[in-house]
Amino acid sequence: xxxxxxxxxxxxxxxxxxxxxxxxxxxxxxxxxxxxxxxxxxxxxxxxxxxxxxxxxxxxxxxxxxxxxxxxxxxxxxxxxxxxxxxxxxxxxxxxxxxxxxxxxxxxxxxxxxxxxxxxxxxxxxxxxxxxxxxxxxxxxxxxxxxxxxxxxxxxxxxxxxxxxxxxxxxxxxxxxxxxxxxxxxxxxxxxxxxxxxxxxxxxxxxxxxxxxxxxxxxxxxxxxxxxxxxxxxxxxxxxxxxxxxxxxxxxxxxxxxxxxxxxxxxxxxxxxxxxxxxxxxxxxxxxxxxxxxxxxxxxxxxxxxxxxxxxxxxxxxxxxxxxxxxxxxxxxxxxxxxxxxxxxxxxxxxxxxxxxxxxxxxxxxxxxxxxxxxxxxxxxxxxxxxxxxxxxxxxxxxxxxxxxxxxxxxxxxxxxxxxxxxxxxxxxxxxxxxxxxxxxxxxxxxxxxxxxxxxxxxxxxxxxxxxxxxxxxxxxxxxxxxxxxxxxxxxxxxxxxxxxxxxxxxxxxxxxxxxxxxxxxxxxxxxxxxxxxxxxxxxxxxxx
Numbered sequence: 001x002x003x004x005x006x007x008x009x010x011x012x013x014x015x016x017x018x019x020x021x022x023x024x025x026x027x028x029x030x031x032x033x034x035x036x037x038x039x040x041x042x043x044x045x046x047x048x049x050x051x052x053x054x055x056x057x058x059x060x061x062x063x064x065x066x067x068x069x070x071x072x073x074x075x076x077x078x079x080x081x082x083x084x085x086x087x088x089x090x091x092x093x094x095x096x097x098x099x100x101x102x103x104x105x106x107x108x109x110x111x112x113x114x115x116x117x118x119x120x121x122x123x124x125x126x127x128x129x130x131x132x133x134x135x136x137x138x139x140x141x142x143x144x145x146x147x148x149x150x151x152x153x154x155x156x157x158x159x160x161x162x163x164x165x166x167x168x169x170x171x172x173x174x175x176x177x178x179x180x181x182x183x184x185x186x187x188x189x190x191x192x193x194x195x196x197x198x199x200x201x202x203x204x205x206x207x208x209x210x211x212x213x214x215x216x217x218x219x220x221x222x223x224x225x226x227x228x229x230x231x232x233x234x235x236x237x238x239x240x241x242x243x244x245x246x247x248x249x250x251x252x253x254x255x256x257x258x259x260x261x262x263x264x265x266x267x268x269x270x271x272x273x274x275x276x277x278x279x280x281x282x283x284x285x286x287x288x289x290x291x292x293x294x295x296x297x298x299x300x301x302x303x304x305x306x307x308x309x310x311x312x313x314x315x316x317x318x319x320x321x322x323x324x325x326x327x328x329x330x331x332x333x334x335x336x337x338x339x340x341x342x343x344x345x346x347x348x349x350x351x352x353x354x355x356x357x358x359x360x361x362x363x364x365x366x367x368x369x370x371x372x373x374x375x376x377x378x379x380x381x382x383x384x385x386x387x388x389x390x391x392x393x394x395x396x397x398x399x400x401x402x403x404x405x406x407x408x409x410x411x412x413x414x415x416x417x418x419x420x421x422x423x424x425x426x427x428x429x430x431x432x433x434x435x436x437x438x439x440x441x442x443x444x445x446x447x448x449x450x451x452x453x454x455x456x457x458x459x460x461x462x463x464x465x466x467x468x469x470x471x472x473x474x475x476x477x478x479x480x481x482x483x484x485x486x487x488x489x490x491x492x493x494x495x496x497x498x499x500x501x502x503x504x505x506x507x508x509x510x511x512x513x514x515x516x517x518x519x520x521x522x523x524x525x526x527x528x529x530x531x532x533x534x535x536x537x538x539x540x541x542x543x544x545x
Contacts, residue, residue: 062343067287072216074337077345078410082236088214088221091329095410098354099333100224104204105255106351107226108329110248116228119201124173129181132306139273140177145221147173175208180274180299180325183229184307185344190262194233194313198241201411204230215332218291218545225329231321233311238278238322242298245326246279249294257332258349258462259283259339260469260541261293262491264516269500272325276300282515282540284469285338288489290515290542293335296326334545339460340434340483346411349436349461350454358391358412359452362400362419369394370377372418375443382447386456408433413457414450455494457530473540479529482541486512491516491542495526495535502530504540 048272055232060077061069075081080096092100108118125148130137151167154160162243176182191199204226211221226246232238241355244261253259261281271278275297283293304310304320340347350356359376363369373394383390393403400417407415417429428446431438435459440451471492476482482492496502496514507513517523517537526535 036172075216116200127172136274139223146176184303197233199231227327230324242324246296260466264518274295290544294328345409348411350413357414359416496539497528497533498536
């Protein structure tokens with residue numbers, strides 16, 4: 001009787017631990033009746049707090065109530081990231097970083113398949129380097145963190161340290177906001193003739209862009225990313241490379257992230273500082289706002305001329321090389337969250353989920369737990385042999401209900417549960433996170449069943465996101481109608497006269513921006529809805545992050 005009470009109160013499934021706990025409590029209670037009553041009360045309290053913890057775990061702000069707060073809640077409660085002691089910077093927690101590692105691993109393979117190699121360049125950039133390309137320095141000047149001294153010293157009163165005024169640098173160093181300048185200064189030493197081209201390098205690193213208003217993953221002062229930098233003999237090769245990398249990003253977004261994207265080219269106002277053209281993939285979040293999810297830049301010869309990077313062509317004549325750069329960042333984790341997740345927590349695409357399948361046994365006693373484990377172990381091994389990441393959670397410090405809530409919050413795509421009755425019947429309860437549907441399935445053929453289910457979940461969440469996006473792409477050529485409807489979000493396909501003045505007016509009056517000239521929509525003749533002038537393009541306009 002006492003052991004059963006200990007089991008219910010503490011969730012202790014080990015018989016030996018059960019006996020130990022019960023003996024300790026028997027010694028402290030003089031009267032058996034009092035002991036039993038005491039345990040019943042403890043059980044009620046324990047159950048109350050267990051339910052309360054599970055409820056708090058899942059208690060997110062509803063998307064419909066406050067989408068921004070829902071996002072912040074989810075980042076914190078799902079253990080993805082938290083604010084750091086450094087203003088504007090975040091700590092990426094292990095679960096969040098595991099998602100980034102999966103992204104990194106896949107993208108790295110895709111880059112290398114195109115001939116790109118990884119390298120690493122310095123974090124600190126001499127200030128004079130940024131001055132060599134005027135448009136580039138103007139674009140980043142207000143976001144740069146500057147290193148002015150190279151040493152600290154102890155204060156005279158021994159209360160701490162201070163900057164040593166005698167250790168001022170001859171030239172200030174900039175914490176990289178992006179690496180074009182330091183890389184092109186290096187490429188000058190690597191490129192001499194046409195035989196050295198194309199030169200295609202990528203680096204995985206952190207960058208610093210001083211931000212006043214930050215949000216985890218979407219906009220922080222320091223963030224992780226990759227930046228590719230390539231050099232080519234001809235303009236045509238460089239343009240082709242920039243567009244090829246955009247397609248790599250789009251393929252990754254759609255096939256791995258299950259995020260539908262529109263590909264296009266940025267307006268002159270929105271393009272990267274120092275680029276001749278910026279290509280972009282734009283995704284729609286569940287609040288109808290756009291998120292720029294990756295960019296690829298055709299840099300022309302701007303940086304080659306700024307750093308005097310020339311090569312001898314086949315006629316032995318010197319020419320400036322042609323350049324590209326391209327990058328994605330941990331902002332992609334923000335895209336994952338806001339595209340798929342719901343009021344119960346994260347919904348992760350199986351291809352990027354740190355845990356693809358969680359298996360939870362529910363047992364009464366150590367003997368039954370061991371029997372369930374023995375039954376499940378071959379299934380666990382078979383799933384892992386197929387490259388599926390599995391977590392078997394047989395811990396006895398949390399109740400099953402708490403575990404269910406936790407893994408649902410963290411977006412684990414598939415949950416398998418086996419209890420005593422399942423053990424007898426040779427079945428498992430299967431729940432898929434994307435629809436929250438449950439069914440009981442025979443353990444015979446369960447490995448193939450789960451493997452197919454993961455594919456179905458991946459496809460389903462992509463189809464759901466694409467349907468959501470497609471239903472919110474609107475053609476609009478009436479400015480008053482546009483100003484009213486843009487407040488509710490969506491992508492607006494509008495005619496634009498191509499002028500910066502019209503673009504600026506739209507931004508000033510609606511806070512919406514031209515996201516891109518899209519490749520997927522036919523360019524038809526029309527009239528600009530703002531100026532009434534003949535249109536040069538049909539563009540996607542949206543509010544954005």
